[in-house]
Amino acid sequence: MRARQNDIERRGSRIFELVDKHPEPLFSRAGFYQRLMALSMRDERFKVQLFRFVDVLPSLRHSREIIGHLNEYFSDDGFGPFVGTGVHLARIVPWVSGPILRWNVSGMAHQFIAGKNPNDVIKTLRKRCSQKIGFTVDLLGEAVVSEADADEYAARYLDLLEKLARETKNWTDPLGNNAELFPVVNLSVKISALYSQINPADPADAIAHLAPKLRPLLRRAREVGAFINFDMESYAHKNTTLELFKTIFTEGEFKNWPHAGIVIQAYLRDSEVNLRDLIEWGRKRGTRFAVRLVKGAYWDYETTKSLQNGWDCPVYFQKPESDANFETLTRLLLENESIVTAAFGSHNIRSIAHAQAFANELGLDPSRFEFQLLYGMAGPIKRALVEMGYRVREYCPVGELLPGMAYLVRRLLENTSNEGFLRAKFAENVSAKELLRDPRDLIKPAVAGIGNSGGIASSDGKNSTSLDIAPADVYRNSPLVNFAYKDSQEKMQDALREVRKRFGEKHPLVIGGEKIWTDQLTPSVNPSAPGYGSEAGIPEAERAVKAAREAFGKWSRTPFEERARLLERAADILERRRYELSAVEVFEVGKPWNEADGDIREAIDFWRFYAQQMRRLGRPKLTQRVPGEDSYHHYWPRGVAFVIAPWNFPIAILCGMASAGVVTGNTVIMKPSEQSIVCGAMLMQVFEEAGVPSGVLNFLSGHGSVIGAHLVDHKDVDMIAFTGSREVGLKIWESAGITRPGQRELKRVICEMGGKNAMIVDSDADVGEAVGYSIYSAFGFQGQKCSALSRLILLQDNYDRVMERLIPAAASLRVGNPEEPGIMVGPVIDEAAYRRILDYIEVGKSEATLAYQAKDVPPQGYFIPPTIFTDVKPNMRIAREEIFGPVLSVLRVRDLDEAIEVANGTDYALTGGFFSRSPANIERVKAQLEAGNVYINRSCTGAIVGRHPFGGFKMSGSGTKAGGEDYLLQFLIPRVVTENTTRHGFAPEETPEYRDEFLPPQQ
């Protein structure tokens, strides 16, 4: 080991010597860029603003826009003289500084982009060839949101290949030896550029679409003697990329072709498992292939994404862990050199020297593997490696500035990262000795224990560690299922199979703890007829009120801790039955997999969150500390709560309202929607298994017009929690306002109704993002979410650019049976909805322009083709009325003033969204958009319990927030108990902040 370390140090020092011999700044161009990078490394806040500015700049068309943004991003005085002067100058001479700035930032981007197009890049490649540096070319592009985008990409790759092959015909291998392993033409391909509908849950679908697009490219590459490499992107695409690689290169046509490669990312905990698997596959295949080993470019993205979704984090947390794993994988690759050709993609001299030393130990000829480095970075290291006789290849992105922004920002992040080698060496002058240390010695023991033993994941192939940064008092949501894992996909398939076997099952009412079967059964028919629910009539409704009223006396006096624990037990049970109940939703209401899982996750969160909130509210709290007097504020339950839920979140919303009622000490009658009876029955089962006492929760399925109306008016029902249509909601609101003989309480009504949600796209918005999120918000789950987008408001400056991509993106959506993983648009809930939505489409055709309607939808079932109308005016019916289906209206406006006016000009105020990169406009919309939930630069659906308390105002609701801190208050009656504690002038000194509960009197 010591000998190896000595050799690494010797080789590393040699590289450093060579690097220092030709001093060159860290980055190949000086001036503007150098200064900005230096500032970024000094000031994190500046770095964020700079990278955001760089991101928006290429999309700004006029000098005044550039100056406007510059002002908004950097007008803060804290940003130092350099920027201050720039902003000042920009204000005085905008027509000069706008273009200059754009020119400078273009220069900055072009530092990392080898050419605008294939013709342009050849000059660079030729120069490198004379320096004995090879190339791999990658095509930059905007996020692919449609199949039209993807087809264009595939054609560009093919064109690039042709041009490169033609131009490099006479080029020879720089080293001469083993040239057959390293074709001159080398193309790096990203799979996300070739198929717009990749869904991690459905690798088979992705492969079925990607393989036909790749085959012509691979055939041509083989004919012209080129090499194709599959780049690796985010973790969500990793398994699909690996699977695709193995599948396609096992096909007869490509089985014997050795010029294919793939990337392994050493920052992933499961990378060793994947590399071993690939090597085994390669040996079985019997043909050489290549692996580019890198650490990985998406560290920030992966950590953020896992934190947001509550997923186990796939990447290591400590930089030396990634470095150490890189070395482990280096050895694995070189030990298997007989089947796999290694390329080391790193600028880290320690990582490079380690690969050299280990190859030398194995007696490998240096011409049998290569080092790959990025264009525009670490020039001196490339030169040093060439001088030492190693094979060097440069990764050269080709493309325009605008699509190159994401790539540029990744490079900027890398170059300014606190953890990065380049910064340490070239900006901070850390000594060679320090930089060549064994990374294993640098891993901090406290974190080293959490699954970092050589980068091997836990036995189930998953990663085993979670980031833990949430403060203790913040509610931590239950994680979503990550369908990128094969075992999650298999569990869901198994659950669908199991639930299918139970089709036709019948479900009883549950009243006062007793299972009640009625003669009348309501079928659950959508879309695959999984079962029946007993149908309650007036007698059962009466029985349920009686049972609930009787149970109230004891339940209201049950300590809140016990009630909270009931919810937590139920959450645990649901967690266990998670896949099963997701499968029920897929069948019963046609939810796509991830939407069904989201619903179950929300239910789990409601239980746990409301348990936590009840503990916060349950104990009487001292109002003020005043000598001689104690005043305690506390709550009592209201009585009997009647819960009426919709079918579109068939478990979560029912669960949310019912559990809020139960945990606050009320007794509850819960009525699921007629269309989602089985989901309701399943929820009741979970409550029963958790031990809900008889009568505390009663399950009453039946027709809203019969039992619903009866119970709303019932004198013994004290509150109503309703989520559903505006029409029904308003009736309930009105009816509950009438006081009936014998009624004890003024009825409290929670009314959550519909929306006509708008998304505004600003003129500087990231069009790819705006389109992707709008499509998801409008058409996900067939547009049947109350939060769904139904009015897209485009500023005229951006109108054409957005529409150009919106329509093809809608045309690329996967419409089909949601039993299949990865389907985004399924059937609508039932025939009535189907007919109603089709009627609205007819209204749309008569009022506006039908810009797009899908043609290819399944002929059986209630499938509505995703539909887009343009030329929609604010007063038209399709712009005012809630359609609750996959129909999107596009409205064109002059400017942001008009956009806000149009967005606010409806009866509703539920969700609203804004896409922009102007800090000032973002602030304005945050303040002025009339919606209960305002979303900036993201989808307007998908509220998460605790994080996005959900609910609207105006005709969208009574202003309550499900999943928020104040929600439980709706179910409670506040009381204050005040005691004069002085006796003849003597008062106790100590008054506790909290005291025991004042339980309500026995009823």
Ligand SMILES: Cc1cc2nc3c(=O)[nH]c(=O)nc-3n(C[C@H](O)[C@H](O)[C@H](O)COP(=O)(O)OP(=O)(O)OC[C@H]3O[C@@H](n4cnc5c(N)ncnc54)[C@H](O)[C@@H]3O)c2cc1C
């Ligand atoms: C030619 C080439 C091709 C590439 N292709 C791809 C590709 O297809 N897909 C891809 O994802 N990447 C790819 N990369 C890698 C990526 O873009 C970075 O360049 C690379 O990770 C930087 O590593 P380094 O060894 O040069 O630098 P170093 O400074 O030694 O390492 C930086 C890297 O360490 C990791 N890291 C940073 N902080 C932490 C932390 N706290 N805990 C754990 N790990 C951390 C990150 O991966 C980071 O990029 C490629 C790189 C090159 C040179």
